[in-house]
Amino acid sequence: MDTLSAREWSYDEIAGGRQKYLAPSLATFTAYARPLALGRGEGQYVWDIDGKRYLDCLAQNLCISVGYANPMVNEAVATQMAAIQHVTTMYCHEAPIAFAERLIGKFPAEDYVVHFVNSGAEAIDIATLVARLYTGNHDILTLRSAYHGMHFGTMSATGLALCHQPLPSSPGYVQVANPDQYRGIFGAGVEPYVQEIVNTIDTATSGQIAAIMIEPIQGYGGVVPMPEGYMQKAAEAARQAGGLLIVDEVQTGFGRTGKAFWGFEAHGVTPDIVVMSKGIGNGFPLAATVMRREIAESMAHRKFFNTYGSNPMACAAGLAVLNVLEADRLQDNAARVGAMFEAGMRRVADKHEAIGDVRGSGLMLGIEFVSDRGSKTPDDAKADAVQEGLRERGVIVGRSGRFKNVLRINPPLCVTEGDAGLMEQALDETLTSLAR
Template sequence: MTHDPLHTDWSLEGTAKRRADYYAASQRKFVPFRDPLVFRRGEGQYLWDNEDNRYIDLLGMNLCISVGHAHPRVVEAATAQARELTHCTTMFYHPTPAHLAEELAATMPKRHEWVVHFTNSGAEAIDLAMTMARTFTGNLDLLALRTAYHGPTAAAQSVTGIAGWRHPGMPGNVAFVPEPNQYRGIFGAGTQPYLDEIARVIATATTGRLAGMLIESVQGYGGIVGMPEGYLSGAAERVRAAGGLYIADEVQSGFGRTGDHFWAFEKDGVVPDIVVMAKGLGNGFPIGAVVARKEVAEPMEDKFMFHTYGANPVSCAAGRAVLAVIDDERLQQNAREVGAALLERLRDLQDRHAVIGDVRGAGLMMAIEMVRNRDSKEPDRETTAAVFEACRAQGLIMSKSGPTQSVLRMVPPLCLSMRDVDAVADGLDAALGDATG
């Protein structure tokens, strides 16, 4: 009998031992549950573990699954391309990435020329956006929001405002401004004080000349923090007055997730200079992109910029199918309608569970924030962890997020249905009861 070198041991014990023996410490860290969980398959908004227990995926595998696990049209598009040509470097021409670039540009605000550079991931796209802004403006200084998350690479870390994601050796020339969190922001609710602070930071913590400012249109890992009306346009105005560009990070909030718009920045009627995207674009296939106004991207033609698997035709074929599915299956509208129904149920939970300090979100991008006391708003990390663990027993997968891990973040595939709303809300209700007694 011959040994199969591709045999897969699906046991929890075997997988756990191989991870412990062969994963670096840096890759072992990010494990959410006390007891590990092995997922074997997925379909739509559902996941099954190695013991065939079913879960509702409210995390979308960190928002990478946009149109549903193993969506047949995405799988078929990628499989057909893989059978024909698995990879083609951008040194040579291939029509699939070129078509996807055209289709992405068509989703951008009209009356502008948009161009696309494909990367392997969102973090690489952030790095490129930073380089593009510095090249175009000739300035070095960048602004970012506190509690922002833009990625784990050295450059993306430098504009990430959460200590747990920052490591030694990050590049400099970054100043942080307070996030306009309407629940616990340092200036309370409102917009103007946060815009005034941008001007103060430019005047005191930078050279006065900016390369740009990066803003997640809805902060994701920071706890689903939406930008209040007028903030994005006001920030862009102040940054441009200092010579910089407005860089919209849509890695988590894009592709119709917030329901009312395809890109979350559209809510404020503002046009970015650069848009960064990834995650849901590939529905699990690795791909990221920087979409920029043509004049902003042009100065970079003087030097080489290369991403080995950027514009990989298999990932781009998946991306093309994703855009078509979002449109054909009306998933943006589904996100709006199902998200509104679920948000209403979450607010009912807030009325009945004192540990819930805030419920917020748009479309299928929602959060429950736990507090020890609603008046003091003291974050309750321990109860959040307990509810999170109890949700697993209810067949719900979500994430602990926010700077103090006191937020339950729900960002399911856009195909979450109305029939799932009761299961999610009832499961959360039971988990809250189990965790808080």
């Protein structure tokens, strides 16, 4: 019987098998010219199969929130697995109840309920469905450069061409300009972007909408923070047209921004629906749609469930994540160490004109590369070269944005001051090397 631990796999076996056995859409999804084959992880570090250590400043697409191999998470999952591995949603188990109770305790009111699923895209599907059922309206506003998933339905909500297939989109999604303060179509400020929401509702919908959906910081869209005042005014415009406020916290939630546990809290809004995934389970397949009970009641007249939603092991992991976040004060760490990461990157930007902008909050940061600071011409080739150079120096980062010219710095929340220094040094050395 062949098991993963029965033998050591070579790099060629892994990389070759990826090409041979996985679908091309998966096999070609790689960050580097030579795909990185990882063997293990601990804390904020991973090791490739040859034993080289990396500081993971992508956290596996922000999924590893409290660190690899966290003992509290591991113990919680192992204990639950030894008792019972799966309980489908038509039966009862204490794990999802305990986790939901703690999760709701992180919200500004007590009238929220939780629907557990497996991925962020599934959670978005539920959020948009229930918004339409509750309001009786169909159109949902999303932002350009937003990312809400790649399902057939959610890709229509996503504002990035690389996430769309050459097929008719699902109806009912209308996009508005994202208030990008660096390269937005209306420049800096808030009012023109809010006015576009109003104009779009008046001209591209019936005048009544189901919701507006916003990420507090756009992740795959290039680490674009919503400016102060925008979310409040966008929510007001949506509600005047009969719509709800859906906040996508898949990437910003669980203390990552440092300012608050949820990204929306820093903007002074109270969402009707909140979507979360990624860091919720520290790598376990887990996501949730949290909504006001009154809204959730609109789904109660039909059967709706997810086979693996509320899986006890995943919920045990989620509960353990909350415990670790609180015990280790990781939101505070995200604020403190995140400020050090940002300051270090700004010091590097002062030395290298290839960096056009450094932005973000806490440990959700981005570096935008340009060929000319005056024209802000995107330089995706430089971003690619820097990403490869950082890998050589033991740092993993992501790349995103409409032009793929933004590096994403989103490490696990347990990173240290020393890691901030390592990132600064590696970035400076890489850019210096490329300038020769």
